[in-house]
Amino acid sequence: MNLCYAIPGKVIEIDGEIGVVDFGNGVRREVVLAMVSAKPGDYVLVHAGYAIKILNEEEAKKTLELYSRILNLVEGR
Amino acid sequence: MDQDLKQILRHYRNPRLARNILEKIHEIAKDLQVVRIMHVCGTHEWTITHWGIRTLLPENIDVRAGPGCPVCITPASDIDSAIKLALDGVNVLTYGDMSRAKGSRMISLEDCGARGGKVGIVYSFMDAVKLARSNPNQEYVFLGAGFETTAPIVAYSVLKGLPENLKIISSHRYVPPAVGLLAESEDLAIDAFINPGHASTISGMKAYKPYFDEVRKPMVFAGFEPLDVLLAIYMILRQIRDRSPKMENEYRRAVTWDGNVDAQKNLREVFDFDDGYWRGVAIVPKSAMNFKEKFSKVDARKIYGLASGKGDHFPSNARCAEVIKGLIDPPECPLYMKRCTPATPIGPTMVGVEGTCRIWAQHKIVGVKCRSGVCKIDSESSPRTKGMLKEG
Ligand code: SF4
Numbered sequence: 001m002n003l004c005y006a007i008p009g010k011v012i013e014i015d016g017e018i019g020v021v022d023f024g025n026g027v028r029r030e031v032v033l034a035m036v037s038a039k040p041g042d043y044v045l046v047h048a049g050y051a052i053k054i055l056n057e058e059e060a061k062k063t064l065e066l067y068s069r070i071l072n073l074v075e076g077r
Numbered sequence: 078m079d080q081d082l083k084q085i086l087r088h089y090r091n092p093r094l095a096r097n098i099l100e101k102i103h104e105i106a107k108d109l110q111v112v113r114i115m116h117v118c119g120t121h122e123w124t125i126t127h128w129g130i131r132t133l134l135p136e137n138i139d140v141r142a143g144p145g146c147p148v149c150i151t152p153a154s155d156i157d158s159a160i161k162l163a164l165d166g167v168n169v170l171t172y173g174d175m176s177r178a179k180g181s182r183m184i185s186l187e188d189c190g191a192r193g194g195k196v197g198i199v200y201s202f203m204d205a206v207k208l209a210r211s212n213p214n215q216e217y218v219f220l221g222a223g224f225e226t227t228a229p230i231v232a233y234s235v236l237k238g239l240p241e242n243l244k245i246i247s248s249h250r251y252v253p254p255a256v257g258l259l260a261e262s263e264d265l266a267i268d269a270f271i272n273p274g275h276a277s278t279i280s281g282m283k284a285y286k287p288y289f290d291e292v293r294k295p296m297v298f299a300g301f302e303p304l305d306v307l308l309a310i311y312m313i314l315r316q317i318r319d320r321s322p323k324m325e326n327e328y329r330r331a332v333t334w335d336g337n338v339d340a341q342k343n344l345r346e347v348f349d350f351d352d353g354y355w356r357g358v359a360i361v362p363k364s365a366m367n368f369k370e371k372f373s374k375v376d377a378r379k380i381y382g383l384a385s386g387k388g389d390h391f392p393s394n395a396r397c398a399e400v401i402k403g404l405i406d407p408p409e410c411p412l413y414m415k416r417c418t419p420a421t422p423i424g425p426t427m428v429g430v431e432g433t434c435r436i437w438a439q440h441k442i443v444g445v446k447c448r449s450g451v452c453k454i455d456s457e458s459s460p461r462t463k464g465m466l467k468e469g
Contacts, residue, residue: 006226006275006278008082008083008086010082010083024083032201032203032230034233035229035230035233035337035339035340036337043082045275045278045331047226047227047230047275048172048200048201048202048223048227048230049200049201049202049203049204049230050201050202050203050229050230050233052226052229052275052278052279052337052340053278053279053331053337055082055330055331056329056330056331057082057085057330059329059330060082060085060086060329060330061085062329063308063327063329063330064085064088064089064094
């Protein structure tokens with residue numbers, strides 16, 4: 001158990017407050033989604049069995065783009 | 078066009094980007110004095126150590142691990158209290174590494190389990206609730222440690238209603254005031270902070286604003302991939318070069334200014350934020366999440382008359398307090414990798430999976446070289462350094 005660690009995973013299905021989240025490599029777990037309003041397909045950060053945040057895909061891309069620009073590199077096209 | 082997030086995140090380990098950012102970092106650092114950067118999250122320490130980031134940085138850039146390991150800062154007396162309950166026949170539940178941290182008499186919950194104490198390990202607070210529910214005739218106490226990442230889970234469950242037979246010792250701590258305290262410390266003389274990524278998804282950047290206003294030192298919120306950390310360091314150096322300290326967000330895919338407002342509301346509804354002890358560090362104002370009066374019926378401290386958490390209690394010679402504060406590096410402790418190893422941990426920072434000693438030990442870091450007041454890992458002993466980032 002890692003108390004400030006959180007792992008990203010993809011929400012597969014939702015049943016009330018509980019969802020099934022896919023962490024890749026065939027690892028799926030039940031996760032409590034009560035603290036976020038996630039829908040299937042969203043990526044959530046999961047900490048100790050609870051989703052604490054929906055990850056923002058747009059921002060993940062933007063940060064990379066911003067830095068590619070700073071570094072005058074064209075990456076990930 | 079629509080790349081899956083997993084694919085995008087892969088770029089955060091891109092060696093070419095990493096090398097380029099490192100070049101920029103070296104360029105800026107040439108014109109700077111010694112810069113001391115502190116992070117306060119065990120997962121940042123893991124990223125930095127695992128990818129050998131310290132060995133790739135310029136000589137004058139010193140990245141220090143602050144108190145970012147919940148198990149390490151949980152007061153010895155709270156561990157003692159839990160042990161006493163377990164020996165008195167109460168079922169004590171906690172997280173795995175928490176159960177291995179030793180209290181003031183150098184006994185852990187795990188040790189006390191071996192002596193007949195009733196101790197159980199849970200992965201999540203949800204498991205504790207389930208256990209209590211399926212065994213209504215048993216008495217359960219959950220030792221809850223962790224920061225604002227973990228505490229909302231407990232707050233949420235308390236608001237929803239716990240089974241009657243489950244009580245909680247809340248040792249939860251709130252990070253922003255601790256960063257404020259560290260930023261003011263003259264002993265540490267920290268120039269800038271890498272703020273915790275996951276804890277800040279809850280608190281939001283705004284929670285750090287009063288402390289930033291006080292000290293006006295760069296604070297960058299960073300994610301946990303190697304590129305995230307390098308970008309954060311780059312942002313910090315740029316701010317220092319331009320003499321314009323800011324709160325900046327590198328981890329925009331997860332951290333926002335406002336944070337998780339619902340989680341904050343739950344926290345404020347359930348807990349008072351009192352002055353509280355951080356083991357090895359100090360009393361940190363308004364950082365201890367204690368149950369409000371109206372939740373007394375779940376508060377194990379009130380029900381069993383347990384003292385509020387305090388006390389360092391490290392064995393003599395052990396330099397845990399200095400490691401936890403980020404004053405020294407683990408190899409400077411005489412017990413490191415001698416009497417104190419991951420298999421035979423003495424202090425809590427060798428126990429907690431986010432403890433600095435534990436992380437350095439797992440990466441077999443044995444030496445540091447010190448020059449002009451900055452200590453660097455001996456590069457030969459950091460196996461990962463020669464991996465991805467250098468050769469790509
Ligand atoms: S090596 Fe062990 S005793 Fe020394 S500081 Fe680390 S945890 Fe404490």
